[in-house]
Amino acid sequence: MLRPLHDGVLVRRVEEESVTSSGLVLPDTAKEKSQIGEVLAVGEGLFTKDGSRRCPMRVNVGDRVLLPKYGGVDVKIDGETLVMFKESDVLALCQ
Amino acid sequence: MLRPLHDGVLVRRVEEESVTSSGLVLPDTAKEKSQIGEVLAVGEGLFTKDGSRRCPMRVNVGDRVLLPKYGGVDVKIDGETLVMFKESDVLALCQ
Amino acid sequence: MLRPLHDGVLVRRVEEESVTSSGLVLPDTAKEKSQIGEVLAVGEGLFTKDGSRRCPMRVNVGDRVLLPKYGGVDVKIDGETLVMFKESDVLALCQ
Amino acid sequence: MLRPLHDGVLVRRVEEESVTSSGLVLPDTAKEKSQIGEVLAVGEGLFTKDGSRRCPMRVNVGDRVLLPKYGGVDVKIDGETLVMFKESDVLALCQ
Amino acid sequence: MLRPLHDGVLVRRVEEESVTSSGLVLPDTAKEKSQIGEVLAVGEGLFTKDGSRRCPMRVNVGDRVLLPKYGGVDVKIDGETLVMFKESDVLALCQ
Amino acid sequence: MLRPLHDGVLVRRVEEESVTSSGLVLPDTAKEKSQIGEVLAVGEGLFTKDGSRRCPMRVNVGDRVLLPKYGGVDVKIDGETLVMFKESDVLALCQ
Amino acid sequence: MLRPLHDGVLVRRVEEESVTSSGLVLPDTAKEKSQIGEVLAVGEGLFTKDGSRRCPMRVNVGDRVLLPKYGGVDVKIDGETLVMFKESDVLALCQ
Numbered sequence: 001m002l003r004p005l006h007d008g009v010l011v012r013r014v015e016e017e018s019v020t021s022s023g024l025v026l027p028d029t030a031k032e033k034s035q036i037g038e039v040l041a042v043g044e045g046l047f048t049k050d051g052s053r054r055c056p057m058r059v060n061v062g063d064r065v066l067l068p069k070y071g072g073v074d075v076k077i078d079g080e081t082l083v084m085f086k087e088s089d090v091l092a093l094c095q
Numbered sequence: 096m097l098r099p100l101h102d103g104v105l106v107r108r109v110e111e112e113s114v115t116s117s118g119l120v121l122p123d124t125a126k127e128k129s130q131i132g133e134v135l136a137v138g139e140g141l142f143t144k145d146g147s148r149r150c151p152m153r154v155n156v157g158d159r160v161l162l163p164k165y166g167g168v169d170v171k172i173d174g175e176t177l178v179m180f181k182e183s184d185v186l187a188l189c190q
Numbered sequence: 191m192l193r194p195l196h197d198g199v200l201v202r203r204v205e206e207e208s209v210t211s212s213g214l215v216l217p218d219t220a221k222e223k224s225q226i227g228e229v230l231a232v233g234e235g236l237f238t239k240d241g242s243r244r245c246p247m248r249v250n251v252g253d254r255v256l257l258p259k260y261g262g263v264d265v266k267i268d269g270e271t272l273v274m275f276k277e278s279d280v281l282a283l284c285q
Numbered sequence: 286m287l288r289p290l291h292d293g294v295l296v297r298r299v300e301e302e303s304v305t306s307s308g309l310v311l312p313d314t315a316k317e318k319s320q321i322g323e324v325l326a327v328g329e330g331l332f333t334k335d336g337s338r339r340c341p342m343r344v345n346v347g348d349r350v351l352l353p354k355y356g357g358v359d360v361k362i363d364g365e366t367l368v369m370f371k372e373s374d375v376l377a378l379c380q
Numbered sequence: 381m382l383r384p385l386h387d388g389v390l391v392r393r394v395e396e397e398s399v400t401s402s403g404l405v406l407p408d409t410a411k412e413k414s415q416i417g418e419v420l421a422v423g424e425g426l427f428t429k430d431g432s433r434r435c436p437m438r439v440n441v442g443d444r445v446l447l448p449k450y451g452g453v454d455v456k457i458d459g460e461t462l463v464m465f466k467e468s469d470v471l472a473l474c475q
Numbered sequence: 476m477l478r479p480l481h482d483g484v485l486v487r488r489v490e491e492e493s494v495t496s497s498g499l500v501l502p503d504t505a506k507e508k509s510q511i512g513e514v515l516a517v518g519e520g521l522f523t524k525d526g527s528r529r530c531p532m533r534v535n536v537g538d539r540v541l542l543p544k545y546g547g548v549d550v551k552i553d554g555e556t557l558v559m560f561k562e563s564d565v566l567a568l569c570q
Numbered sequence: 571m572l573r574p575l576h577d578g579v580l581v582r583r584v585e586e587e588s589v590t591s592s593g594l595v596l597p598d599t600a601k602e603k604s605q606i607g608e609v610l611a612v613g614e615g616l617f618t619k620d621g622s623r624r625c626p627m628r629v630n631v632g633d634r635v636l637l638p639k640y641g642g643v644d645v646k647i648d649g650e651t652l653v654m655f656k657e658s659d660v661l662a663l664c665q
Contacts, residue, residue: 003378047340066179069168073354075376091170092103148241150240186194186265225455243431256382258453281464282383285381286570287541329533358544471574472574472611474571474573475572477663525625
């Protein structure tokens with residue numbers, strides 16, 4: 001499995017419309033990439049420059065997250081395209 | 096519901112003209128987006144790099160805020176377009 | 191009323207020529223925006239990253255300030271265009 | 286042998302498809318460079334500015350790593366092209 | 381009078397050639413702006429981010445300073461064009 | 476002789492192919508500059524901003540180093556072209 | 571005389587070829603500016619942001635220094651063109 005480094009977050013884009021208990025999160029058009037992702041793996045968090053202290057991750061495996069429209073790095077695993085984001089680029093948790 | 100990460104602020108643009116007790120805040124032209132938003136959700140605030148201390152948010156749910164003309168990330172929820180801003184990009188509170 | 195966040199300064203551009211006790215501050219040409227503004231509201235000042243300490247504002251409500259030629263964000267209130275600047279972009283106080 | 290400085294990571298791109306125990310990591314097209322690399326050597330890690338403390342490396346010799354699509358510096362050794370990355374640019378470990 | 385904020389320096393460009401006791405400082409061509417300025421007012425100096433400590437100014441009222449060719453903000457006072465620079469952009473004192 | 480300042484490293488590009496005990500480091504094409512350099516002189520290392528502590532150099536006189544393809548400043552000494560790099564731009568030691 | 575501020579270094583470009591005891595430093599072509607300069611004056615060094623501590627200069631009056639090909643600010647004094655550099659841009663001492 002991929003284990004992200006630093007504050008990396010590995011997500012699978014969720015194409016279906018229904019996302020949160022309180023509402024539907026819709027892609028702007030059918031052709032755009034979904035901005036909702038399911039978190040598959042997270043890094044251990046960024047360390048301070050001297051390696052002595054670590055900033056814990058706010059995003060956990062299993063979370064549904066709101067992603068920015070652009071950015072991230074595509075990775076193809078088992079024929080499926082996943083995406084790597086930095087936690088600092090993830091916009092929100094969907095709850 | 097969407098729970099913003101970091102210093103994120105989720106807002107709904109307020110299209111009506113009347114905003115503050117002391118005055119009207121008007122869009123420049125009818126075609127421009129409103130620069131006034133109603134805050135629907137806020138993040139927990141930015142943490143210092145070692146994760147030990149948190150800078151509290153100045154913007155709270157329910158606040159009306161003055162937004163910059165550009166920037167922010169549109170999110171479509173239940174057919175309505177909301178916007179995510181960083182608190183550091185929010186210009187003012189409308190009181 | 192608008193209450194600026196962070197180190198925001200809300201100003202009304204002063205179109206008349208006479209500004210200081212010691213001299214006239216003139217716009218370069220009649221068509222240019224005035225670089226003199228009257229301060230209507232100020233933010234509480236920038237906080238350190240952990241939110242523990244605040245840098246007080248040097249600019250106060252009622253001050254006349256020298257503004258850079260470019261920058262700032264226009265806001266239309268009651269039909270009048272005001273401008274938001276960051277204090278760090280304000281050049282000088284007119285006294 | 287090359288001994289990377291700072292947080293350098295020397296990798297050999299792995300062309301075969303099978304990478305992790307749980308899945309195949311595939312290049313997007315046959316013509317693209319593999320994003321998987323085998324770590325041949327690592328630096329000692331970045332030092333704080335006064336040289337007193339060192340941030341240990343998270344990536345070790347023998348690790349398989351996920352690389353960004355762009356970046357890195359090609360080095361030709363014994364007719365083989367290897368690549369140097371900074372650890373901060375390495376995306377994930379493949380386990 | 382204008383009282384610069386932060387590390388601002390208000391200068392009047394000195395058009396005559398003779399500047400220092402040890403030599404003439406000449407503009408490159410007659411058409412270029414003089415790079416020598418007389419300091420009319422200075423700010424109180426930059427503060428640290430928490431507002432607790434202030435870095436004193438090295439440039440004082442009455443100093444003649446060497447200015448960079450570009451930069452600065454023109455201000456017209458009593459029909460005369462003065463210039464605002466940041467102290468960090470001022471190159472040297474003329475003594 | 477030239478004594479580099481800060482974290483400067485003065486190198487002579489090594490044109491021959493054989494570099495390390497374990498392998499040949501080859502230029503990509505005959506026309507490209509060699510990426511291997513012999514270190515002729517090094518600076519004393521960067522100081523912290525208050526000048527009180529110094530970060531020791533990792534690169535020493537006599538080392539063979541792997542250089543980035545671009546960057547560095549050419550200097551002609553006795554008809555020979557040498558190059559100045561910052562240590563932070565040197566990629567690896569050849570051992 | 572000009573007294574540089576901050577970490578400024580005032581230099582006179584040295585056109586003759588012979589520079590160091592161990593070798594000639596030559597301009598690349600006769601048309602290029604010399605990269606060797608004689609130091610005429612130096613600033614007091616950069617201060618930390620709170621003004622409390624100063625980083626001493628490594629370059630002194632009378633030193634011959636290696637300059638980058640680009641950068642610096644020309645100043646004409648007594649009909650002679652001198653150049654101002656920041657010490658952090660000076661590459662090496664010629665000894």
